Amino acid sequence: xxxxxxxxxxxxxxxxxxxxxxxxxxxxxxxxxxxxxxxxxxxxxxxxxxxxxxxxxxxxxxxxxxxxxxxxxxxxxxxxxxxxxxxxxxxxxxxxxxxxxxxxxxxxxxxxxxxxxxxxxxxxxxxxxxx
Amino acid sequence: xxxxxxxxxxxxxxxxxxxxxxxxxxxxxxxxxxxxxxxxxxxxxxxxxxxxxxxxxxxxxxxxxxxxxxxxxxxxxxxxxxxxxxxxxxxxxxxxxxxxxxxxxxxxxxxxxxxxxxxxxxxxxxxxxxx
DNA sequence: GCTTGACCTTCTAGTTGCTGGAACCCTTAT
DNA sequence: ATAAGGGTTCCAGCAACTAGAAGGTCAAGC
Numbered sequence: 001x002x003x004x005x006x007x008x009x010x011x012x013x014x015x016x017x018x019x020x021x022x023x024x025x026x027x028x029x030x031x032x033x034x035x036x037x038x039x040x041x042x043x044x045x046x047x048x049x050x051x052x053x054x055x056x057x058x059x060x061x062x063x064x065x066x067x068x069x070x071x072x073x074x075x076x077x078x079x080x081x082x083x084x085x086x087x088x089x090x091x092x093x094x095x096x097x098x099x100x101x102x103x104x105x106x107x108x109x110x111x112x113x114x115x116x117x118x119x120x121x122x123x124x125x126x127x128x129x130x131x
Numbered sequence: 132x133x134x135x136x137x138x139x140x141x142x143x144x145x146x147x148x149x150x151x152x153x154x155x156x157x158x159x160x161x162x163x164x165x166x167x168x169x170x171x172x173x174x175x176x177x178x179x180x181x182x183x184x185x186x187x188x189x190x191x192x193x194x195x196x197x198x199x200x201x202x203x204x205x206x207x208x209x210x211x212x213x214x215x216x217x218x219x220x221x222x223x224x225x226x227x228x229x230x231x232x233x234x235x236x237x238x239x240x241x242x243x244x245x246x247x248x249x250x251x252x253x254x255x256x257x258x259x260x261x262x
Numbered sequence: 263g264c265t266t267g268a269c270c271t272t273c274t275a276g277t278t279g280c281t282g283g284a285a286c287c288c289t290t291a292t
Numbered sequence: 293a294t295a296a297g298g299g300t301t302c303c304a305g306c307a308a309c310t311a312g313a314a315g316g317t318c319a320a321g322c
Binding site for chain 2: 309
């Protein structure tokens with residue numbers, strides 16, 4: 001399988017697949033002409049990566065997850081630890097974003113959005129007290 | 132005021148303040164020895180930036196917001212448009228993260244997290260159907 | 263006068279995870 | 293012969309800083 005087919009099969013851009021090879025997540029073989037050849041196992045790994053990335057796992061965590069997947073003697077606790085850490089980070093991000101959303105939502109609501117210069121959004125940013 | 136005092140006053144790291152100068156968001160004067168001198172107006176701008184950044188506005192939006200703040204003839208509609216665009220992006224991010232959180236939460240729940248290799252998290256990532 | 267320590271300066275490079283583009287090679291069909 | 297549609301490498305850039313190196317400045321204390 002060449003890179004284009006793998007791209008279609010996994011939904012990953014060819015550039016991204018090359019990048020994953022660069023950072024050592026996959027090691028496709030090469031044809032005589034230098035073209036990459038992907039085995040079924042390579043494709044499977046890339047699909048794994050695509051799924052893990054879509055759940056927001058950092059690339060380095062993906063590397064660990066892939067290693068655990070390959071290791072028949074793994075402990076599921078190690079996998080769970082990685083996932084929990086990631087979950088915690090997502091929750092933190094969600095909290096931050098929710099706080100931003102709330103503040104911003106109120107500000108946007110309170111702004112007339114017309115031709116006049118008066119603007120509660122700017123007043124907030126400039127930390128002008130009361131209105 | 133030198134950079135350290137401004138850092139303390141605004142909560143922005145000195146490095147960040149220098150970076151904001153680099154990209155033209157502030158233009159502090161210089162003393163004879165080359166040290167930056169920040170006026171009250173500079174400090175105010177930096178506080179504005181700190182607040183805007185804390186609400187997640189991209190630096191380029193901060194630049195626009197600052198320009199609008201300085202412009203007495205602004206239309207609040209222009210400010211509101213920037214804020215609404217940002218709000219929309221936050222909402223999108225929130226949706227993505229919430230979806231991740233939901234999936235990941237279920238997976239983490241269902242993983243025993245013990246010494247055995249069996250792991251629904253990995254099964255999901257490997258797209259093995261039905262656990 | 264000299265040293266120490268806390269400031270300040272600039273510059274380069276690294277972070278994350280790709281993505282765009284240039285320059286060039288290979289293969290097949292017309 | 294050439295054009296289309298693959299493939300390759302390598303370099304640069306994105307956002308918004310941050311770390312670190314190398315070095316200048318200044319006030320205080322001995």
